[in-house]
Amino acid sequence: MDPISDIFRTMHVTAFGQHRLEATAPWGLVHEKPAEKRVPRSGKTDPQTDVVHFAMLARGNCWLKVEGVSDPIPLTGGDCFLLGHNTSIVMSDSPRTRPRSTFGEVAATVVNEVAHYGGGGAPTTIVCGSFRFDRASLRPISQLLPNFILIKSDQVRTLALHNTLQALASEMAELAPGSGVVSTRLAEVLFIQILRAHIASEPERNKGWLRAVFDIQLGTALTAIHKSVDTPWTVESLAEVAGMSRSAFAARFKEVLGQTPLEYVTAWRMQKAMQLLEQRDKKLIDVARLVGYESDAAFSKAFKRVVGANTGEFLKRGFDGRDASDSVEAIGR
Structure with missing residues (x-):
């Protein structure tokens, strides 16, 4: 993918x-x-x-x-x-x-x-x-x-x-x-x-997310994230995929995308989770595991921090995550 x-x-x-x-x-x-x-x-x-x-x-x-x-x-x-x-x-x-x-x-x-x-x-x-x-x-x-x-x-x-x-x-x-x-x-x-x-x-001329997607090294890392969002990614493992040192990868990722590699991973996990939750055909623990969390408690904590609402509130009022917490970087800055 x-x-x-x-x-x-x-x-x-x-x-x-x-x-x-x-x-x-x-x-x-x-x-x-x-x-x-x-x-x-x-x-x-x-x-x-x-x-x-x-x-x-x-x-x-x-x-x-x-x-x-x-x-x-x-x-x-x-x-x-x-x-x-x-x-x-x-x-x-x-x-x-x-x-x-x-x-x-x-x-x-x-x-x-x-x-x-x-x-x-x-x-x-x-x-x-x-x-x-x-x-x-x-x-x-x-x-x-x-x-x-x-x-x-x-x-x-x-x-x-x-x-x-x-x-x-x-x-x-x-x-x-x-x-x-x-x-x-x-x-x-x-x-x-x-x-x-x-x-x-x-x-x-491409900037930000488009520039990263089509950068040979950053694009390889982004493809890996999107292909396997449930993998327990670390900065080190993503840098290895990109063929870069940890420090060079982290600095370049932040420069191009405006957020750290793990902020991007977490944000995309929550984006996928919102899609899965809206389908209403899976248990919370199943959604958690599909996006890389071993427990629903850890997933729920991350969801509330990133989206700005717990999963029940999100589903009950059609919460729009675009007004999520200002302290968290979202995808593709």
Whole structure:
């Protein structure tokens, strides 16, 4: 089990809201990042707080302005991007066109998975949608990813991605029986392929968790953790897997991921435990042993410390571990 597969299966990525935007010049749309909210420890979070958006240009040309990027980006057919929840963008037919509506407002007008917007001039077709992740997470998966990933159609190693883009665009255009199911599955495949293309094209720019996953030595250790979370890992044994000295491994792990190796192991054990507990088909001792604890007492103590609630409270009120104790580092800083 590689780390990306393990994390996405555990946190349940789901595509939703796919639609086709038929824009005609002049047009301009804005996506504003939401105001920051403090989530009460006793309550559930807004489900939109762990969402990543995507868009792909199926026809025509347009311009994209991204928060934190100095110059407007020209987009052509086949270009696509992922957008984190907390990033603002403007898309328009021209850098000089001012946005007059939000993407949300236009999405509210969708009929048969198509929205129309603009002044009737040159056409542009954009396939849009979002990905939602399981809310029972110690750290929103959207925080493991860059705020913005752009894949240009002429980048290398994107043949599989292009095939998926074309299939998704075709599915959204034809609306044949079962198109909703097919487009959802294609969008979920698209998500992973965009990450692959991003990693392949800009390995030196990857930071944090993505950088660690694809680092030869750290990635080997992370793969071992995700493959066998119940192993009694120590810093020494993980360093041996990585082919590094204990001190060099510990220092590099902390530098790249922002937490110690054993903090990462414990956090991921608790993430897996939350998934197992929600299934409600195993005894507490069985869950404990599946994530590497010999006794339910030791497991319960660690769960309360990391998640911020005991197992009963977690299940009773749908506790969201993203508001876990501030003193404990969660996965993938």
